[in-house]
Amino acid sequence: MITTEHLTRRYGGRAVVDDVSFTARPGRVTAFLGPNGAGKSTTLRMLCGLTRPTAGTATVLGRPFRELANPGRRVGxxxxxxxxHAGRTGREALTLSARLMGLxxxxxxxxxxxxxxxxxxxxxxxxxxxxxMRQRLGIAHALLGEPEVLVLDEPANGLDPAGSRWMRRLLRGFADAGGTVLLSxxxxxxxxxxxxxxxxxxxxxxxxxxxASELLAGGGTEVSSLDDAGLARALTAAGHTVTAADGGLRTSAGPAxxxxxxxxxxxxxxxxRPARTALEDLFFTTTAPTAREETR
Incomplete structure (x- = not known):
């Protein structure tokens, strides 16, 4: 388990991370999202003992990361x-880490x-x-000590579609086996x-x-049929709102x-199926006031 309570990091008068509290639980994949500059990397660095918080606490498996004995055996x-190290082979890099962990x-x-x-x-x-390949080697390092917790920043970056599918299966399998995953x-x-x-x-x-099931739950139903126009008329006549959706209709009526x-x-x-809000829509809705707009 990962827990932060009122975690804060200030540089001068600016709060890069401001009163952040959350828990990542065993058996679940927790996604850590935000636009560039949102404070994600600083939060992860504080969690892993690389940056000291100005205020608040961060613990992994009930203790600050710095207090874990042989942390690579507990946290990947x-x-x-x-x-x-550019001059080492992948095997050499892993072998050195394995020796440090006693593997x-x-x-x-x-x-x-x-x-x-x-x-x-x-x-x-x-x-x-x-x-x-660097991402795969980095994942190998994270898995090396057979940890209980994974903390991963952009692990799928640079992977092809097959690699991305492999990554999803890896994370799902790790969580389903009782591990804790925090994924940025x-x-x-x-x-x-x-x-x-x-x-x-x-x-x-x-x-x-x-x-995710709660945050992405949308009201109503998404439906497709052999006669969408006729179904839309029936739903409207019954007092339900109806809009076009990809491959069908979206309505305020429940599935039944x-x-x-x-x-x-x-x-x-x-x-x-019950209507669902896309993660992209949630992301932009919640971060719009703080995100940097792209130039045109």
């Missing part, structure tokens, strides 16, 4: 995949296989690695596919937090009411 961290060489080979780095890639100098990413669709809980930062403050009206008007349904 990836904050910067590019922070690799045998067999564990190095296990994690190399787990992250999909081939023998040839593991034997190459990291200066020759692509961004995707700008890839909102990847996050939406794997996150159980959401924490959105803007201007150094928490703008939204809670289970939609199904009842469809049956009453002999409309065959091809899709029916």
């Amino acid at each position: 961290v990836l904050l910067d995949a590019g922070a690799q 045998g060489p067999g564990r190095v080979e296990e994690v190399l296989g787990a992250v999909g780095l081939t023998a040839a890639e593991a034997g190459a100098r990291t200066r020759t690695y692509s961004l995707g 990413s700008h890839l909102l669709r990847e996050v939406e596919a794997v996150a159980d809980d959401l924490l959105v930062l803007g201007g150094g403050r928490v703008r939204a937090a809670g289970p 009411e939609v199904a009842r009206l469809a049956a009453a008007h002999a409309v065959v349904l091809t899709g029916l």
Whole structure:
């Protein structure tokens, strides 16, 4: 488990992180989101003992990170995949970390296989690695000590579609086995596919937090049918609002009411589900006052 309470970091008179409190729980993937400059990286650095907070506390597994004995065996961290010794091979880098943690060489080979780095890639100098290979090596470092907690900053950056799918499965499997995952990413669709809980930062403050199922729940129903026009007329006549949606309709009526009206008007349904707010919409709605607009 990861817990922060009133975590704050000031530089001069400016609060980069301002009174941030949250909990990332075992068995769940917690997504940590926010625009550039929101304070995410500073929060993660305070959590991992790299930056001292001005106020508040951050604990991992009930203790400050700095107080954990052999922390690599408890917490797997990836904050910067590019922070690799350019002159070492991937295997050498992992072997050194394994020795520091008291692990045998067999564990190095296990994690190399787990992250999909081939023998040839593991034997190459990291200066020759692509961004995707650096990410895989960084994940290997995080997994090396068989930790209970993962803290990952942009782990899918640079991965191809197959790599992104592999990453989702890895995180889901780690959480389902009882691990705690705190994941920071700008890839909102990847996050939406794997996150159980959401924490959105803007201007150094928490703008939204809670289970993804609750934060992304939208009112009404999304429905498609063989006669969307006829179904729309039936819903409107019954007093429900109806708008066009991708591949069908969105209505204020609940799923049961939609199904009842469809049956009453002999409309065959091809899709029916509760309406859902896109993570992208939640992100921009909650962070708009603090986000930097793109130039045109």
